[in-house]
Amino acid sequence: MKLPPVEYEAPETVTEAVDLLAEQQDEASVLAGGQSLIPLLALRLARPAVLIDINGIDELSGVSAADGWTAIGAMTREYMAEESELVAGTVPLLAAALPFIGHEAIRSRGTIGGSLAHSDPAGELPAVARALDAELVVRSKSGERVVPAAEWFEGYFMTARRPDELLVQVRFPTAEPGTGVSFGEVARRHGDFAIVGLAASLTLADGAITNARLALSGVSDVPVRATAAEDLLMGEMPSTGLFDEAARRATDDVNPPADLNGSSDYRKTVAAALVRRGLQAAADNARRGSN
Secondary structure (H helix, E strand, O other): OOOOOOEEEOOOOHHHHHHHHHHHHHHEEEEOOOOOHHHHHHOOOOOOOEEEEOOOOHHHOOEEEEOOEEEEEOOOEHHHHHOOHHHHHHOHHHHHHHHHOOOHHHHHHOEHHHHHHHOOOOOHHHHHHHHHOOEEEEEEOOEEEEEEHHHHEEEOOEEOOOOOOEEEEEEEEOOOOOEEEEEEEEOOOOOOOOOEEEEEEEEEEOOEEEEEEEEEEOOOOOOEEOHHHHHHHOOOOOOHHHHHHHHHHHHOOOOOOOEOOEOHHHHHHHHHHHHHHHHHHHHHHHHHHHO
């Protein structure tokens, strides 16, 4: 299908992009990788008056680490982050999740910021951001503000970004020594939308769990942090029984949606299995890393 008629702007700086957003407000859509927006336009599910193409803004790309945080520019391509040794060393959970996004052709155009701004509750990066308490930096003509991941995702394809704001950067906390991670999901085929996904991170010290982070995708209209399971795990020694109970607590209060891919009960059963397997994999990963 052809795209609907739309005005096109291609700013070369963040300032120019922010000025356009301030002028157009709800009438504008920001074009980053376009892997989600272009199909929505073709299907007439999105009808902006203006497309603001930010692909020419070089300052929005790149990865850096300082002061316990790894900062990734919003226009950084997913494949660039996937191949980055800095990302692998400082945010291993993000590195584990990136290969699950679509296929290589998708990741060659898709962007870190674009995925988080799209806010698909089945997406991989929203779950990672929620698990790690990432920070999302947005800019408008009035200045810059930082939005915690816990406040960023507001519903299906809805975020806390205001119409005059541009997502410019995402910050992830640097993983502590002794951290092991696991990312897993169930999909019909590799590259398809995930039915359920799990981002898991465990930090071990002297064999005991000192930090636990779990976030589920595909079980609600936003990624879900399994705080009850995390609280159970703190201070405990990894074991099969512990992980079984953590899986139960992680899924106790979730009420997943039902669709053609599976019932609510099916999704809940899959989520519990992913938690058990993900925790075991993260614990094994942490032990290998400390050897």
